[in-house]
Amino acid sequence: MPADAPLKILFVSPEVEPFVKVGGLADMVGSLPKDLAAMGHDVRVVCPAYGSLKLSDDWSARNEPLGVDVGAAAHWGRTWVSHLPGSTVPIYCLEHEHLFGRPEVYAGPWGDHPDNDLRFIFLCRGALTLCQQLDWIPDVVHCHDWTTGFLPLLLNTTLKNTPLGRTASVFTIHNLEHQGYCDRRALDFAHVPVNEFRADSTESHGKINMMKAGLYHATKITTVSPTYAEEIKQPAGGFGLDPVLRFRAADLMGIVNGIDTTSWNPAADPNIPSSYTAQNFGGKTVCKAALQKQLGLDIDPHIALYGVVSRFATQKGLDLLAEALPHIVGRMHVQFAILGSGDQGLEAVYRDCAAKFPGRVGLHVGFNAKLARLIQAGSDFFVMPSRAEPCGLTQLYAMRYGTPPIVRATGGLVDTVDQFDETTGAGTGFKFEDASAPALYNTIGWANATYYDRPDQYRQLRRQGMARDFSWGASARRYVDTYRWAIKSRRGE
Known part of the structure; x- marks a missing residue:
């Protein structure tokens, strides 16, 4: 041949x-x-x-x-x-x-x-x-x-x-x-x-x-x-x-x-309320407000909003997030938009957390494809604390939509997310090694500090993720x- x-x-x-x-x-x-x-x-x-x-x-x-x-x-x-x-x-x-x-x-x-x-x-x-x-x-x-x-x-x-x-x-x-x-x-x-x-x-x-x-x-x-x-x-x-x-x-x-970069394209996605590009993030602000409204979060363009779209399972590290979430929301100025279903015990934990922190934790149990895209577009960060992840696609979607991912260093997450470097500003997201709630808590704290204290670096992080070719x-x-x-x-x- x-x-x-x-x-x-x-x-x-x-x-x-x-x-x-x-x-x-x-x-x-x-x-x-x-x-x-x-x-x-x-x-x-x-x-x-x-x-x-x-x-x-x-x-x-x-x-x-x-x-x-x-x-x-x-x-x-x-x-x-x-x-x-x-x-x-x-x-x-x-x-x-x-x-x-x-x-x-x-x-x-x-x-x-x-x-x-x-x-x-x-x-x-x-x-x-x-x-x-x-x-x-x-x-x-x-x-x-x-x-x-x-x-x-x-x-x-x-x-x-x-x-x-x-x-x-x-x-x-x-x-x-x-x-x-x-x-x-x-x-x-x-x-x-x-x-x-x-x-x-x-x-x-x-x-x-x-x-x-x-x-x-x-x-x-x-x-x-x-x-x-x-x-x-x-x-x-x-x-x-x-x-x-x-x-x-x-x-x-x-x-x-x-990924299918024609379908997953924030500049032309009919499933989100406003389009945007790496040169103009105005539409992402509109998406953030729409997401906050849909999940009953306080409408606030300035608060750091963390998105989660996942199966509720230990393989996906959602037990780590469940353990860390009350401490994160209790001590940091953040919101969470969570979409998923799976383990009934984890579902109950997330329901309790949403009830305990109204306006700060928004939850939809089940799957909704349009809401999944809105979370990608409207969030400021995307959280994937997986214990194992052969490749992962949602972190690719997140970077495509200017939403820096926070991931555990395993499988395809290692290969697709570049660690943020405070010295040079290089990178596309935040990675942590240990499959533990404290490691996740500390990494979200690092991302939060970047969002509030180094806004220029945060904006650069967004643009670098969007510039990656995941086609x-x-x-x-x-x-x-x-x-x-x-x-x-x-x-x-």
Whole structure:
């Protein structure tokens, strides 16, 4: 293959923005293919057609039914076709009422769906079946997280002697903590040889580990930041798979996620009450007032306003903020605008804090996409005290919107936020090392002092964050290099 030849690239993912989203994985799969297509590559995306998928006039159903060779007899489904918004990239959503008819992606109110193994094996085999039906054999399949872990396994076993046998796979780890443990029935359902139930393939603690299957069988492995790629090779961050990742270290690399800078643009965002630029922050003042009003905060353009948009979980460090928050609000001249949900105990703590500090702590439990953008635009700082953060996107959005982030130095937060230097004024945010409430308290105190005592440096910090290029361009080029690397390895070139 010539070094600059256009590639045929298939994305297989459980989530795709804007059609179905649980986390940052959806943002990547909804954005990166567009940049790859703009570079001249033939890119296509496959995702399940969940019951929550809204099929507008932009969608059409393929006439040919999709027969997927899984289980005791072929499972038949239907394929819906559209395009990623603002692009020519086709997206194919696989419909199967029994497996995907429910609205949730991974779990319902009762917990994880007990047939997640069967659902996502159908996605993996169905995506490859669709390629054969379209007479379009990809050069490389880009797989995402444990839900697609069986796809490289299928390419290496069941489909090895088919036209798909030369197709390379790149497996991206978005969050190693979720691994897709399931029973041995998964091998039978996928028609994978039973001898793959072994420690150097799919077996872990007497069960099937779908993430492990992807890590062992993928041609190449990526994760969403260089620092996270190093962290997961250590016992503290490997969640039991660090020996596998050390074994595959030569094939593992970290590539920082980008963001859709057309959608996330304070100069032209229709979701915020006033636009603004790094040269004119007048509109940000309007956004701040609107945010204060919406969350019942005192209307004050001069008080330092700290924003939080997060899942309420210990991984996100929201327990650290819950512990520090009464002391921060009690001793500093600040406000907090908090949006999120999750752990019920943490939700209760934040409700109590909002009740104790009316006008100073504004809280919305749940998720509201428009409010999330308003918090990014209207806040003076953005707080992310994560214990672990593979990449993180909200800190990128924050800097894009002139809102310096306050982050713990972990994962992608290390790679994307530059520490503020009081001596030179360089940097884009504030970082702290210890996963503790006192460390977070002290760092917010440092940010607060910068806001009130060194306003010129604070304004410079804002502008420097907005000047950073977080588009997918550079990362897309690195992914193309990775795809070519994988293809050469797969074909023995």
